[in-house]
Every structure is written in C-alpha cells, then in structure tokens.
Amino acid sequence: MNGPLLRATVVRRLTRHKGRALVMGLGPALGVLATVLLVTVSGQVRAKFLAFLDAAYPPDGIVVYSGGGPMSAGGPRRLTVADVETIVAATGVPAWDPLVFAGPRDVRRDGETSSVPVMGLSEQGAYVRRRGARQGDYLTAAEVSSRAAVALLGATTAAQLFGDASPLGETIYVDGTAYVVRGVLEERGSDPHGGDQDHVVVVPYTTLLDRVLRTTSLSAVSFRLDDPGRVEAAGREIAELLRREHQIAAGQQDDFSVFTSATMQAMFRRSFRTFDLFVPLIAGTLFLVSALVILAVAQLGMRARRGEIGLRKAVGASAGDLETQIVWEVLLVAGVAALVGLALVPLGLRLLEPLLAAKFGLRELTLSLPPVVLAVAAAVLTALAGAVLPARRAARLEAVAALR
C-alpha cells in the first residue's frame, strides 16, 4: 500500500465523518478519562493510607486500644495505667505513651472560640509517637506527674487561635479551665479520612484523667520497642497478659484490641482488596462497552460503505489492504479519542478535588505515567478488537456483489 496516501486517506475519513468518529471515539475517550482518574485517585488514596499507617503504626510499635480498636463503636473501656504497668513489668517494653481522648471541647483564647479535639499524652509521646514540638517545648515528666494545666497546640489550632502571633506562654481556656501553651506540635496534615491531625490540643493525660474526665480508663496505649523483630511476639504476649488480667475466659470476646504494623497492613490490604478489584472491573467494563460500540458503528459503517469496498477491490485493493485501512481508520479515531480523554483528566481531577479533600484529605493530585500508558494502550487495543471483525467482513466481501 501507498503509506503517505493511506495516512492522508485515514485522516480525511476522520475529519469528513465527524459524527461517526464522535460516536466511535466516545468509548475510548471516556475509558481513558475514567481509568486514569480511577487509577490516579485510588493510587493516591492508597499512598495516603499507607503513609498514615506508617506514622500511626510504625514497625517497632504496638498499640493497644480499649474495646474493639480505633474503628469500634465503643464497648467496655477497661484499659488502665495499672494494666500498662503490668505489661511493662512483664514484657520489658522500654517506652510507652498512653492516650486519653476527651473528644471535641470548647477552646477559647480572648474572643476566639473553637471546638477542638482534646487528648491527653505523656512526656514519652514525642519519642513513642515520633511527633515532637516544632515550636516551644514538649510536655515534661514533671508536668505529667503534677497534672499541670499546660497544653500543646496543633498547627491549625495555633493558627486559628493566635494567627501569626506566637502562642508560647499564652493562656487558652478548655471548657473554661485555663491552660498555658508550652509548644506547637510538628505538623501531620490530614488523616486518610480528611480529618485534620493538626486540629488538636494535647494536655498531660493525668490532667485529663483526674481533673477533667475523673476516670482511670485510658483510650489506648502505644508501645515502642527497641527491636522491631520482637513486635509480633510482644503483641501476643500483651494480649495474653491482658486476658489474664481482665479475666477473659477462652472463647469470650476481648475488651481490648492489640494492633501492630503487620496486623494493620493486613487489615488495610483486606479493605483495599475490593478497591483493587473495583478499579480494573470498572475500567474493563468501560473498555468492553467501548469495543462493542466501535464494533457496532464500524459494522454499520461497513454496510453503508459496501459500494466503496467493492470499488476499492475493483481498483486493486487486496483483502489485506482493506483490513489494514479499516483498522487504521479505527485506530486513529481511538488514538485521537484517547488523547481527548487524557486532555480532560486535569479537568476531572480539578472537579474531584473538593470531594477528595473532604473524604481523604487529598489536596494535590499528581498524574503519573503508568496509568496514562495503561489507559491509552487499553483504549487502542480494545478499539483494535472492535475493528477486527468488521475489517475481516469487509475484506471478505465480493467486489461484484458489493458493486451491484
């Protein structure tokens, strides 16, 4: 075949039969758009969750929750400091930090009032949770043991209450009680559900237990081991110890939950398995529909082009020539449509941004090459699959019958 003339013929067909090209190109364009968006968003949601898990459940850490864990609806809350001391004594875990969660409280400074989650930690929090003070000082052992009225502010809370001014040494009021600000915490950004981890007030856990909540129950406790290789065994040991301490019989439900990095990763993988199936399923369905639409439009086109096909055969087109031409016509439409779909991706991401920011805390979505290559390849290959049958039929058509 004459290569330059084939190119000119194929391009001409696309530009002169825009309606048909539009219908044919809709599937590949939508397929590419949806696939790139789905893969990009799911990839970044996954990365966000993994980053959060790495920070919250590091490989050398164990977290024990009162009740069913961070996602549980509640239940008995029987984890106490005495439990923790028993665990430390029995296992020799070197560092621990309790967590007491007091929920959102009214936090006021001068005329500014804000509802802020308040939590209690110990002086070990900076080491165990890998989150120190970026400004000022962290809680001290003396402040924790004396149930001092001191506070650390998350960066968002500091900005809300103090603007650009330094909050260090200033007084804030939590539910009307005065606390002196000791420091501002290192920034953590949003959690995978879009919650702002910097919108927080941290006070000594002893202050919360004894002066605010008047309870002995901890919400959770985090341990940090020297040897990450010991984590799983220590986790099992802690669970057995707590069952014994809490007198939980075999077969009875635990009133605590032990999480390690490995258990959280496994839980995450289980949750994402549905997502991992969902993305290829949606993309596959779109491209399958796209191939069927191309097949149907090309098939109808072949009927309308019967005379043309007969003529082409009469002037010397072989079966292979006809197949080549028709396949290239479809591939060009699919290729252009794929590029249009790609061009729409930034717009799609911009439209999705508010939703993704609210749901997953994703603020800046970046496009990577693999999903783009994957989606364009899928668009072209499925278009090819849709084109082959009509091309074969056209090639088999007898010139005499087609010209009649």
Next chain:
Amino acid sequence: MIEVRELEKTYRRPNLPPVKAIDRVSLRVGRGELVAVLGPSGSGKSTLMNVLGLLDRPDAGEYLLDGRAVHALPEDELARLRNRFLGFVFQAYHLLPRTTALENVQLPLLYSEHADFDERARRALSAVGLEDRVDHYAEELSGGQQQRVAIARAIVNEPAVLLADEPTGNLDSATGAGILALFRQLAQCGTTVLLITHDESVAAVADRVVRIRDGAVESDVASRRPPAGGMPEDSSAARLEKLPAGGAR
C-alpha cells in the same frame, strides 16, 4: 492483450435451475482496440466484463491477459493485476461521496507504490478536461463531469485495458458522445477499451462489435471505421500527454 478460450460461467442457486451466464465464449482483443460488447439485458455481457476484469472467476475455460494465464490466480494476485493492468468505468460512476475529484482519482494509487500520487491524479484529471475541478466534491459535479472523474480514476494507473460498463447509460446524448470520444482517444493512444453496452449507437463508435446473446458470442464483426489504435508500443505517460486538455465535453 486479452484472449479467452471456451470461457464458461454458470450461476447456481438452491431450488432454481442453473443459469449459464457465459457459454463457451472465445475472444481475442488486441492492444489499442476499441471493442463493443453488445447485448440485451440479461445476455451475460456484465458477467463477461466481471470475468475479463478479474472481479469474478470463470467455471471453465482459459483467460490470458497480456499472454499470462490469469483464470486460476490467487485473490491477492488478481487484486494486484486489477490495479496494474485494468481500469473500470461504471454506469453509476461509483465516485466516493464527500470526496473531491482529485481524491477520487487517487483511489487506485493507494494500492500502488507511486510516490507522485498527487501529480498523477492531477494529470489524469487534466487529461479528461477537469483540471479546474480537482477540489470539487463528487456531489458538486454534473453527471458528465462525474463520469469523466471516473475515467480519470480508471486511467490514473495507466492501465493496458479499460473496461467500461454502460458508461453513457446515465448521461444525455451530447454528454454521452463526449465520453465516447474520450474512449476513442484513449484507444488511439494504445489503451485496449472494452465497451459493454446494450445500445447500438454506443457500439457504433467501436472498431469491432461483439454481439452476445444467452451468454454466447452471436457475432464478432469489425466496423467500417478505421481502427482507433492498435499501437505496438505502449507508453502510458505518452498516452496521457496526447489526450487533449479539454477532453470531449
């Protein structure tokens, strides 16, 4: 150029008696001859054209094109021969819609390797007097102009044989006469032209009239007019150059 011996073609359909469309036809047509194949509707002349044009295969007999047996060649080889040796002109023109005259004429060049396809197509259009209509769409041309585009398309690859099936059937008599004059000029330039027609007046322009009835040759008579061509040498480029730019309108 064309020689067929004892050619046969029978159409068979279920529950219907077989129809012998070509019945032991033998024929020789020389280079540059303008031959009319004349017969009433259903006489088998179109089937004969299809077989001679390598669009259909005979059931029996031999077909030699330029001395080469072609009746049993594979499909791809037949397509190649149609592109290199044969040109077709149809009663209904068969121009591609939404396509310019130039692009229509370029059609056979798509299946050849000529790099100068644009220049060749322009030359062919010029040869049929349509150099000022190259960018007109098929729908914008009159019947006579469309048929001349079809002729330009048929000669663009400089074929040795031109097969024209009722080429003036859709044209008024004046336009038809112009088209026939064009065929005559092509024959004078060395192209073998086969005119398939049922019209005695069309057949009258030919050097020879082969009458077909019930698929068989009834008579094969040379006309009294001097032969159109019969050139021993065949330079296609020269043929095109010899054609008057205005053609025969």
